[in-house]
Amino acid sequence: LIIGSPTYCGELFSPIENLMNLIRIRDVKDRIYAAFGSYAWAPAALKRLRPFAEEMKWEAVGEGFELKMADLPSVIGAAWDLGAQMAERLKA
Template structure:
C-alpha cells in the first residue's frame, strides 16, 4: 500500500475540503492518504517518506498564499524527484495558484505529475466533489 501526503493552505476552508476529497479518492483506491495544513510542515524533511505528495493552495490576488510559497522553497531539499505529484486549489476569479505549484513540482522538483492540476471554484459546485475524488484516483493510478 502506497502512502500519499496532501498538504494544503486555505483561507476560507474550501481548499481543505478539496484536499479531503482527494484523500478520499486515494483511500477508495486502497492507498493511505495523510492530510496536513501547510503550517504543520516545519522543514523539507517532513515531506519525506511518502510515495506521493500533493500540494494545494487557493489563488488570492492572482497568487498562491504565502505559506505555500514558503513550503515550495523548503521542498527543494526534500528529494522529491520521481515521486508522484499533484497540485490543486480553489479560486474566486483567476485560479493561477494550482498551475504555478504544478509547474514547480514538475520542472524544478522533477516529480512524476498527474496529467493536469485540479482547479475548482468550490467542492460543492458543478460536480466538484466527484472531480476531486477522481483526482485522488488518478494519483492512485500512478502509485
C-alpha cells in the same frame, strides 16, 4: 504528494509558497504529485504549482482541477478521480 492551494492576490497562498521553498531547499526530486487550487477572481494556483513540479522533476498524476470560490459540488467528482488516479499510480 497531493498539493492544493488557494489563489491569493494572483499568487499561491503564502504557507504553500513557503512549503514549496522548503521542498526546493531540501532538493526533493523525483516524486509523484497531483495538484488542485481554488480561486475567487482568476485561477493561478495550478499555473504556479506545475512549473515548480517540473523544476523538481516530479511526475504528474492527472491534470488537477480548480475550484471557484466555494462551489464544492462542482469539483467533488474531479477530486475523487484525482485521488483514485493517485492511488492507482502508487500501487503500480
